[in-house]
Amino acid sequence: MLRRILPALLLCAVAGGPARALTVERLETHFEHGVYRVSLQALLAAPASAVAAVLRDYDDYPSLDPRIRSSERLDAAPGDAVFIRTVVHACAGFFCRNVERVERIEQSPGELVATVIPGRSEVRRGITRTRWQASGEATEVTYEAEFEPDFWVPAIIARKFAMDTLRASTLQLFGNVESRAHGR
Numbered sequence: 001m002l003r004r005i006l007p008a009l010l011l012c013a014v015a016g017g018p019a020r021a022l023t024v025e026r027l028e029t030h031f032e033h034g035v036y037r038v039s040l041q042a043l044l045a046a047p048a049s050a051v052a053a054v055l056r057d058y059d060d061y062p063s064l065d066p067r068i069r070s071s072e073r074l075d076a077a078p079g080d081a082v083f084i085r086t087v088v089h090a091c092a093g094f095f096c097r098n099v100e101r102v103e104r105i106e107q108s109p110g111e112l113v114a115t116v117i118p119g120r121s122e123v124r125r126g127i128t129r130t131r132w133q134a135s136g137e138a139t140e141v142t143y144e145a146e147f148e149p150d151f152w153v154p155a156i157i158a159r160k161f162a163m164d165t166l167r168a169s170t171l172q173l174f175g176n177v178e179s180r181a182h183g184r
Contacts, residue, residue: 022045022171031159034153036145036147036162036166041141043138044132044140048134055112056112060180064173070087072084080107085102087099092162095153110133111129112130128143
């Protein structure tokens with residue numbers, strides 16, 4: 001019961017109150033052997049086409065997640081894939097750092113798969129999958145991210161603070177996706 005209530009309370013704290021209709025079905029975070037994982041299943045009160053447009057507007061990512069300091073498209077990739085570079089201000093407790101990452105994003109209907117390019121990033125490895133589909137007038141979203149920083153983070157910091165930050169930032173991200181999708 002607490003696992004279902006806690007995400008809703010975090011969302012209210014992060015999003016500024018119950019005005020949003022984001023419904024979290026599942027939100028889990030894990031840290032093991034230096035690898036961070038987060039997974040979310042949620043229902044966004046916005047049409048799937050608008051959610052897709054927001055998720056594919058890579059230049060606007062800083063407005064979706066305040067931790068993203070910058071986002072820019074780089075050279076083109078084969079097919080429908082794109083390369084983007086983001087700078088993320090990552091904090092866990094008092095441990096903060098700007099992290100640069102370059103990802104190859106493969107786009108298909110209802111899905112984005114972003115794979116970190118290790119030689120061009122401060123992330124040793126990482127992959128993010130975002131899937132969405134219409135559910136009436138709303139959109140079901142599944143988000144899964146896994147990454148391993150290419151720098152040392154004290155395990156006590158990762159376990160004690162990073163998981164809470166990862167949960168809160170994921171909720172804020174998709175609350176903002178929902179809000180932006182309403183404006184389209």
